Amino acid sequence: MAKKFTLQPLPTDHLHLIQPQHLKINYRQELNPAQYEAVTSVNGPHLIIAGAGTGKTRTIVYRVSYLIELGVKPSAILLLTFTRKAAFEMMRRAAVLLDGRCEQIAGGTFHSFANNILRKYAGLIGYDANFTILDQTDAEDVINLIRTRLKFDTKEKRFPRKEALYDLYSRSINTLTTLKDLLALDYPNYLEQEADIHAVHAAYVQYKRQHNLMDYDDLLLNLTVLLKQHEAVRAALSDKYKYIMVDEYQDTNRMQAELVKLLTFKHQNVMVVGDDAQCIYSFRGSTIRNILEFPQEYPGCRVIKLEENYRSTQPILNLANEILKRTSFNAK
Amino acid sequence: MYYKELYTTRPGGQLPQLVRAENENMQSRYVVQKILQLREEGVELHDIAVLFRSSFLSFDLEIELTKANIPFMKFGGFKFIETAHVKDVVAYFRVLDNPRDVVSWNRILLLIEGVGPRTAEKIIDDILKKRVQPDDGNSALPTTRFWQEYHNYPEQVQTLFHVLGQAARPSVPPAEKAQQILQYYAPILKARYDDHQKRRKDLEMFQNITERYRELGPLLTDLALEPPNESIVDVESPGPETEYLTLSTIHSAKGLEWHTVFIIYALEGRFPTMRAVASDEELEEEQRLMYVACTRAKENLIITYPMNIYDRESGMILTKPSRFIEGIDEPLLEPWVVE
Numbered sequence: 001m002a003k004k005f006t007l008q009p010l011p012t013d014h015l016h017l018i019q020p021q022h023l024k025i026n027y028r029q030e031l032n033p034a035q036y037e038a039v040t041s042v043n044g045p046h047l048i049i050a051g052a053g054t055g056k057t058r059t060i061v062y063r064v065s066y067l068i069e070l071g072v073k074p075s076a077i078l079l080l081t082f083t084r085k086a087a088f089e090m091m092r093r094a095a096v097l098l099d100g101r102c103e104q105i106a107g108g109t110f111h112s113f114a115n116n117i118l119r120k121y122a123g124l125i126g127y128d129a130n131f132t133i134l135d136q137t138d139a140e141d142v143i144n145l146i147r148t149r150l151k152f153d154t155k156e157k158r159f160p161r162k163e164a165l166y167d168l169y170s171r172s173i174n175t176l177t178t179l180k181d182l183l184a185l186d187y188p189n190y191l192e193q194e195a196d197i198h199a200v201h202a203a204y205v206q207y208k209r210q211h212n213l214m215d216y217d218d219l220l221l222n223l224t225v226l227l228k229q230h231e232a233v234r235a236a237l238s239d240k241y242k243y244i245m246v247d248e249y250q251d252t253n254r255m256q257a258e259l260v261k262l263l264t265f266k267h268q269n270v271m272v273v274g275d276d277a278q279c280i281y282s283f284r285g286s287t288i289r290n291i292l293e294f295p296q297e298y299p300g301c302r303v304i305k306l307e308e309n310y311r312s313t314q315p316i317l318n319l320a321n322e323i324l325k326r327t328s329f330n331a332k
Numbered sequence: 333m334y335y336k337e338l339y340t341t342r343p344g345g346q347l348p349q350l351v352r353a354e355n356e357n358m359q360s361r362y363v364v365q366k367i368l369q370l371r372e373e374g375v376e377l378h379d380i381a382v383l384f385r386s387s388f389l390s391f392d393l394e395i396e397l398t399k400a401n402i403p404f405m406k407f408g409g410f411k412f413i414e415t416a417h418v419k420d421v422v423a424y425f426r427v428l429d430n431p432r433d434v435v436s437w438n439r440i441l442l443l444i445e446g447v448g449p450r451t452a453e454k455i456i457d458d459i460l461k462k463r464v465q466p467d468d469g470n471s472a473l474p475t476t477r478f479w480q481e482y483h484n485y486p487e488q489v490q491t492l493f494h495v496l497g498q499a500a501r502p503s504v505p506p507a508e509k510a511q512q513i514l515q516y517y518a519p520i521l522k523a524r525y526d527d528h529q530k531r532r533k534d535l536e537m538f539q540n541i542t543e544r545y546r547e548l549g550p551l552l553t554d555l556a557l558e559p560p561n562e563s564i565v566d567v568e569s570p571g572p573e574t575e576y577l578t579l580s581t582i583h584s585a586k587g588l589e590w591h592t593v594f595i596i597y598a599l600e601g602r603f604p605t606m607r608a609v610a611s612d613e614e615l616e617e618e619q620r621l622m623y624v625a626c627t628r629a630k631e632n633l634i635i636t637y638p639m640n641i642y643d644r645e646s647g648m649i650l651t652k653p654s655r656f657i658e659g660i661d662e663p664l665l666e667p668w669v670v671e
Contacts, residue, residue: 307338317338
């Protein structure tokens with residue numbers, strides 16, 4: 001009787017066995033050595049430190065193309081960017097470079113990605129699929145309504161306004177910091193009212209649930225909750241998105257870093273791209289620590305630096321380098 | 333931080349300049365004259381940007397630019413979706429999509445003359461309690477009947493419900509819904525805003541956006557998550573001339589590049605801000621902002637600061653250049669003074 005050979009799915013680390021001469025694009029010729037190294041790094045965690053004007057977008061575009069040439073299914077690639085426009089632009093450029101498959105990858109912002117997933121699984125976390133997204137001013141209006149309803153507008157002691165409350169709640173979520181710590185740091189005069197501030201928050205959370213509303217933070221928070229509480233969903237998504245890329249990683253917040261961790265838990269195939277020197281959104285909760293601590297969070301991570309600039313003249317770069325080097329301006 | 337040193341293989345290039353002006357207006361006039369000069373040399377306006385730490389720092393310059401007839405667009409102000417009239421119109425769409433959206437109900441009911449907070453609350457209460465079942469799972473979308481049960485409301489509210497009922501029909505595509513709603517909203521817009529002509533342009537833009545969608549849900553999601561950047565009311569319209577100069581906060585200039593970049597108000601107390609001076613972490617972020625600003629320039633980088641700026645909060649007169657560039661001299665930075 002004939003012997004049996006059972007076909008197995010190829011392990012993903014098999015991909016790199018494809019020889020460069022069989023690729024349609026000559027990656028080595030079209031990229032500088034650092035970019036080439038980044039583009040052709042496939043499995044495992046990678047941190048690409050991309051200085052200003054060093055061809056970061058180009059690198060991402062070529063890597064999308066490279067992965068697809070290796071045989072990765074477009075739908076298995078997830079590209080998270082700062083704006084949706086950026087994602088579409090990269091996908092469009094990759095499609096021009098290679099072919100239309102590059103436009104079939106999953107691309108968007110953390111918030112739009114969360115939105116898509118949550119519309120599908122809303123029921124699991126007690127929402128209807130047609131939930132409304134509140135922008136910041138809407139959210140502040142709701143908080144104000146609750147503030148008035150709970151009679152905090154007529155208390156003898158000054159109570160934080162809707163803007164301050166929204167800011168507190170939002171940063172508490174995005175930086176994974178307790179309200180108490182934030183109060184101590186930024187609003188010490190409201191520390192005594194911590195309990196009341198918590199009460200308004202609890203009412204706000206309940207109100208949103210009751211009326212099928214999510215604010216921006218809820219999108220990320222609810223996705224985190226969904227992934228943590230429902231292992232089957234987490235596993236399904238991690239299996240689906242086998243190669244995850246995150247652009248502008250220096251501007252991500254704690255919750256976004258956690259989401260990346262949850263999504264990659266099965267394979268750790270994650271490439272984050274960014275420039276720690278351009279982290280400028282901490283007022284929105286982003287933290288430079290994500291990019292600085294990435295190698296510790298992902299043992300075995302390879303760090304690749306892009307330093308050749310294609311934008312500015314050398315005198316401008318000299319000044320920029322000098323500005324970054326100077327550290328003798330400590331706080332008073 | 334990860335150590336890195338940017339370099340280029342491209343030869344040549346002019347030294348960046350640090351320009352000191354006696355006061356704010358001299359700084360503005362310097363920038364205007366320099367821009368006119370660059371333009372004569374063949375640098376187009378769209379290849380020039382003026383960057384600043386905070387949005388209000390460009391007010392004086394905006395006046396001088398207008399005097400000199402230099403068209404400009406300003407980025408980093410209010411967002412389109414955050415302006416009152418766009419929020420009004422979006423609110424109608426939101427209740428069509430999610431009738432439990434009390435925030436939007438409240439907004440559109442209060443737009444009706446004669447409906448105050450109390451009446452609005454009563455109506456909303458009625459909508460929620462009697463006719464929308466929060467817990468009926470998947471079928472949370474309202475039925476045709478829902479929109480028709482308005483007989484007991486004040487007349488103006490009946491009209492609103494009638495319009496919404498027409499627009500709610502699933503066979504009506506979003507663009508047509510927009511048309512019906514905008515028609516209803518037109519007199520409200522006119523009555524509420526003095527600059528309704530200007531604001532109408534935003535609504536036209538909104539109408540154009542709706543044409544790209546076949547369903548309401550994705551339209552609203554996109555508006556919430558990825559809104560068009562600037563409102564026309566807030567952007568100084570450059571008119572029929574297409575050539576314009578860019579004014580932008582550094583945050584909004586992220587990822588962009590220009591032939592010539594001005595960084596104005598590189599003044600200690602404005603950049604870094606007074607607030608940031610107290611914390612190492614915030615100072616480092618301001619330093620990175622300066623780095624981001626400088627690396628936007630391809631050929632020319634001109635950093636300016638005015639002297640004799642009175643800071644109301646601290647009572648201090650600000651005169652020193654930003655600590656991020658103070659003391660940097662040739663061969664890195666060429667000092668200039670405006671007379």
